[in-house]
Amino acid sequence: MSIVLEAVNLTKHYQQYTALRQLSLSIHAGEIFCLLGQNGAGKTTTINLFLGFLEASDGKALINGIEVTPNNTATKKMIAYIPEVVQLYGNLNGIENLDFFSRLAGFSYPPEVLTAFLEKAGLQEAAHHKRLAAYSKGMRQKVGIAIALSKNADVIFMDEPTSGLDPMATAEFTTICQELAADGKTIFMATHDIFNAVNVGSRIGIMKQGSLIHTVNSNSISAIELQQLYLETI
Numbered sequence: 001m002s003i004v005l006e007a008v009n010l011t012k013h014y015q016q017y018t019a020l021r022q023l024s025l026s027i028h029a030g031e032i033f034c035l036l037g038q039n040g041a042g043k044t045t046t047i048n049l050f051l052g053f054l055e056a057s058d059g060k061a062l063i064n065g066i067e068v069t070p071n072n073t074a075t076k077k078m079i080a081y082i083p084e085v086v087q088l089y090g091n092l093n094g095i096e097n098l099d100f101f102s103r104l105a106g107f108s109y110p111p112e113v114l115t116a117f118l119e120k121a122g123l124q125e126a127a128h129h130k131r132l133a134a135y136s137k138g139m140r141q142k143v144g145i146a147i148a149l150s151k152n153a154d155v156i157f158m159d160e161p162t163s164g165l166d167p168m169a170t171a172e173f174t175t176i177c178q179e180l181a182a183d184g185k186t187i188f189m190a191t192h193d194i195f196n197a198v199n200v201g202s203r204i205g206i207m208k209q210g211s212l213i214h215t216v217n218s219n220s221i222s223a224i225e226l227q228q229l230y231l232e233t234i
């Protein structure tokens with residue numbers, strides 16, 4: 001499998017403070033990588049460096065072998081970002097939001113294709129024509145996933161995707177992520193949800209104070225063991 005995301009000694013300083021310290025990591029196509037760590041451990045900083053929202057102080061972030069910082073426009077086309085709360089237009093419905101945001105990214109699709117993206121993202125058809133203001137957090141997230149699909153992104157970054165989701169919505173979210181990964185999409189998520197990380201992730205990283213301390217394969221560890229390792233690490 002090809003390496004889609006790569007960090008090479010990736011480092012970020014804010015004045016004297018080091019938020020990310022020499023992160024080296026390779027993530028392959030079809031992987032779901034979950035990054036755990038306490039508040040302030042450096043998870044969002046890592047994502048922001050891959051997104052090109054921040055410039056590295058040292059080292060580099062690469063997407064499909066292309067370094068992010070000097071090639072921001074090219075790498076942005078390969079990725080999508082789903083924040084903790086997906087910002088959409090409350091007075092537009094699901095289809096209209098998807099149409100708007102996919103056009104912003106330079107794509108124009110007929111209604112049946114937009115519908116297919118929403119279905120692939122797990123949004124029930126009955127909701128497609130409802131105004132976003134009536135959507136739950138899980139439904140908004142599905143529109144976010146549909147936008148990522150419409151952009152043809154290879155990599156989807158997610159920040160705290162399961163926070164505030166009920167167990168049913170979390171289980172649905174897990175299934176959708178696994179389907180996306182089976183289609184070859186790469187998912188990188190920052191999360192505090194240890195149980196979900198074991199369930200959905202193919203690999204899990206644990207960060208402490210800007211350093212990646214452990215990476216483990218999810219099939220080699222139980223949720224209880226991961227929780228133990230996490231508590232010993234942080």
Ligand SMILES: Nc1ncnc2c1ncn2[C@@H]1O[C@H](COP(=O)(O)OP(=O)(O)OP(=O)(O)O)[C@@H](O)[C@H]1O
Pocket residue numbers: 014017019037038039040041042043044045046190
């Ligand atoms: N713009 C900034 N200026 C100064 N320090 C910053 C800035 N952004 C982040 N930091 C610091 O960098 C560290 C890492 O922050 P980051 O947001 O990456 O953590 P996190 O692991 O995502 O935390 P959380 O789980 O709370 O989202 C924190 O100590 C934070 O205060």
